[in-house]
Amino acid sequence: MEWDWWTAEFGDAHAGAVGVLVDGGEPGPVYFDVGSGPNMPSTTHWSAYDGRRHRGPRAEALRAVCACGWRGAAEYLLDWAAIGDRPLYEADVDLTGPLADWNAHLSLVRDKAAPLPxxxxxxxxxxxxxxxxxxxxxxxxxxxxxxxxxxxxxxxxxxxxxxxxxxxxxxxxxxxxxxxxxxxxxxxxxxxxxx
Structure with a gap:
């Protein structure tokens, strides 16, 4: 699974990313058709879910996710009327909400961690x-x-x-x-x- 990680002092155990919601759940990866061959590249990067790539799903909302399995409760709806036909990676999508949620999750992890002298x-x-x-x-x-x-x-x-x-x-x-x-x-x- 490919992530666009936000890294933390806890390494990959609590690395965070922007997650995507489609029909209330997390969709599988978006695959890229590069012709014939045994390997088909894929991604779970949030910006790939714009409905443009090989009939991939269109994200309805974003949320914070963590490698530990935690999922942010807040959902940040995407305004497709404002985004229009642009690819998500070109749209000015505000990711501060998911990032703040992940930082709050890390605060709870830090509170439980053994303090360093x-x-x-x-x-x-x-x-x-x-x-x-x-x-x-x-x-x-x-x-x-x-x-x-x-x-x-x-x-x-x-x-x-x-x-x-x-x-x-x-x-x-x-x-x-x-x-x-x-x-x-x-x-x-x-x-x-x-x-």
Whole structure:
């Protein structure tokens, strides 16, 4: 499924996009006829649902969606009288409503997530800024630093997940604490048990 993601600090587990509603439900992907062949490209990008492409459906409303399965309750009707015959990607469609709804969803996810100690949060901001600056001035050094950080993070992550697994913390609790999916939390816990 192709998404035009809004990314978040929780990675792909809570990436958001603009969803489409047709007849009160979410339609399947729009396919592009590129001739014969085994692969037929498709998309679920909101702008493809203008009824123009190969008899694809015409979106009635938009709403926020999240990779975790959450769907925004608010529906933002499309004014086809104002849009006219233009493709949706050329129309001046206001996406601030879906984006605001997704940000509100992320606020709830953040509220349930384990808080980072302030010194660690500040250190992570500093490391990110330093890595970005180094990537501009010395990209090879930045890649080396990222590799070191990945190894440190993997080792500490296994230790922390192992401690949670040893304490019998559920995958649901870990998922909420990390702002991720239950399946990803379960993988972390199971991997830690193999240490």
């Amino acid at each position: 302030e010194p660690l949060a500040a250190l992570l901001v500093t490391v990110a800024e330093q890595l970005s600056a180094t990537a501009e001035d010395a990209p090879m050094a930045a890649l080396r630093a990222v590799g070191v950080l990945e190894r440190i993070a993997a080792g500490v992550g296994r230790e922390a997940a192992g401690a949670l697994a040893d304490d019998g913390v559920s995958a649901e609790t870990v998922a909420a604490g990390l702002g991720t999916t239950r399946s990803k939390a379960l993988v972390l816990l199971l991997t830690a048990q193999d240490r």
